[in-house]
Amino acid sequence: MIHLFEPWHIGQLKLENRIVIPPMCQYSAENGCMTDWHRIHIGSMLTSGAGLFIIEATAVAPEGRISPYCVGLWSDDTAKAMQAVLTSVRRYSAMPVAIQLSHAGRKASTNAPWLGEDGGDRSIAPDQPSGWQTLAPSALPFFPDGTPPKAMTEHDIDRVVQDFAQAARRAEALGIDGIELHMAHGYLMHEFLSPLSNQRTDDYGGSLTNRMRLPLQVFKAVKAAVAADFPVWVRISATDWIEGGWDLAQSISLCRELKQLGCPLIHVSTGGLALEQNISAGPGYQVSFSDAIRKAVGIDTIAVGLINEPEQAESILVSQQADAIAVGRGLLHNPHWPWRAAEKLNRQISTAPQYWRGTTHPNQKNLFKK
Numbered sequence: 025m026i027h028l029f030e031p032w033h034i035g036q037l038k039l040e041n042r043i044v045i046p047p048m049c050q051y052s053a054e055n056g057c058m059t060d061w062h063r064i065h066i067g068s069m070l071t072s073g074a075g076l077f078i079i080e081a082t083a084v085a086p087e088g089r090i091s092p093y094c095v096g097l098w099s100d101d102t103a104k105a106m107q108a109v110l111t112s113v114r115r116y117s118a119m120p121v122a123i124q125l126s127h128a129g130r131k132a133s134t135n136a137p138w139l140g141e142d143g144g145d146r147s148i149a150p151d152q153p154s155g156w157q158t159l160a161p162s163a164l165p166f167f168p169d170g171t172p173p174k175a176m177t178e179h180d181i182d183r184v185v186q187d188f189a190q191a192a193r194r195a196e197a198l199g200i201d202g203i204e205l206h207m208a209h210g211y212l213m214h215e216f217l218s219p220l221s222n223q224r225t226d227d228y229g230g231s232l233t234n235r236m237r238l239p240l241q242v243f244k245a246v247k248a249a250v251a252a253d254f255p256v257w258v259r260i261s262a263t264d265w266i267e268g269g270w271d272l273a274q275s276i277s278l279c280r281e282l283k284q285l286g287c288p289l290i291h292v293s294t295g296g297l298a299l300e301q302n303i304s305a306g307p308g309y310q311v312s313f314s315d316a317i318r319k320a321v322g323i324d325t326i327a328v329g330l331i332n333e334p335e336q337a338e339s340i341l342v343s344q345q346a347d348a349i350a351v352g353r354g355l356l357h358n359p360h361w362p363w364r365a366a367e368k369l370n371r372q373i374s375t376a377p378q379y380w381r382g383t384t385h386p387n388q389k390n391l392f393k394k
């Protein structure tokens with residue numbers, strides 16, 4: 025039986041508990057470089073007592089950013105900025121740090137949520153000073169009236185595979201503990217997977233095997249770029265929530281292939297591919313997908329999505345629907361959510377000694393490395 029505060033392993037990586045902080049874009053980078061905001065944000069997350077922090081979607085190429093304000097890891101400058109932030113915040117926390125490597129495909133070149141039209145089209149046209157031409161499997165825009173993305177050539181595809189591998193090398197060199205590949209939420213790799221966004225007629229489109237080709241090539245290239253025991257896993261959208269789109273059965277096939285290639289873990293999200301999606305979100309609304317993949321594939325999973333109550337998180341693990349749970353907005357709302365969970369479930373948690381007097385649990389452990 026699995027519990028929220030039991031230790032866990034992702035390959036060689038040891039985690040103190042099963043609470044994961046999922047990647048969350050901060051739209052606060054400059055030219056792909058992390059800024060002081062990232063010191064504040066990541067610093068706060070690293071004192072939360074969670075078992076793992078995953079750095080926000082980090083673009084492997086400038087045109088792979090969701091917005092002009094997104095973090096990247098495509099150059100010495102972007103790596104140096106990330107190194108500076110991680111060095112300062114990791115001095116005070118032993119929490120493992122992973123990174124989500126991403127290419128936004130046709131959903132790139134958009135504004136920060138608080139700058140775009142409310143709830144509407146946030147895309148920035150390529151002829152605007154801060155916009156650029158997006159790339160995708162097919163020239164089908166995300167917003168009906170948006171500028172169509174460029175359908176990628178085989179040369180573009182090879183380039184993206186190399187960009188992922190290069191960013192992975194940089195991440196490992198920065199001392200980051202693991203890589204999550206973003207194959208979810210309608211970004212480039214999900215766009216290749218879904219028949220709704222991929223209408224190619226070459227080796228990268230049509231059959232499921234062809235649609236999985238680029239994501240699997242990226243996974244292989246990234247695995248080959250890092251040490252053999254360096255953990256590399258994948259976040260997927262297990263369904264498009266649209267008839268005729270990517271679905272659970274195809275997700276299970278993809279996860280089986282990934283497992284064969286040495287993927288130890290799937291972070292199971294859903295949706296984001298197209299505006300027609302029909303989701304009824306409620307507490308734990310994506311957990312059943314984690315459960316189905318875990319059982320059908322025999323692979324560890326992280327469940328995510330409106331898991332805000334400690335007892336709810338515990339029951340997902342006890343009933344073996346996932347191996348870990350991720351709490352996103354709940355941790356933005358209360359960066360010490362894991363303390364509350366430990367108190368409610370009467371378990372021990374690591375916190376910084378500077379904060380011990382603010383906690384009520386008697387058995388604090390020292391979060392400092394030294």
Ligand SMILES: Cc1cc2nc3c(=O)[nH]c(=O)nc-3n(C[C@H](O)[C@H](O)[C@H](O)COP(=O)(O)O)c2cc1C
Pocket residue numbers: 046047048049050080081124206208209259293328329330331350351352353354
């Ligand atoms: C501010 C914000 C930024 C996000 N950025 C990312 C991201 O970079 N990559 C990603 O895969 N998901 C991203 N997400 C989705 C979260 O990782 C998570 O899956 C989602 O918020 C559902 O979990 P929750 O209900 O615990 O918040 C973001 C969510 C929020 C609220």
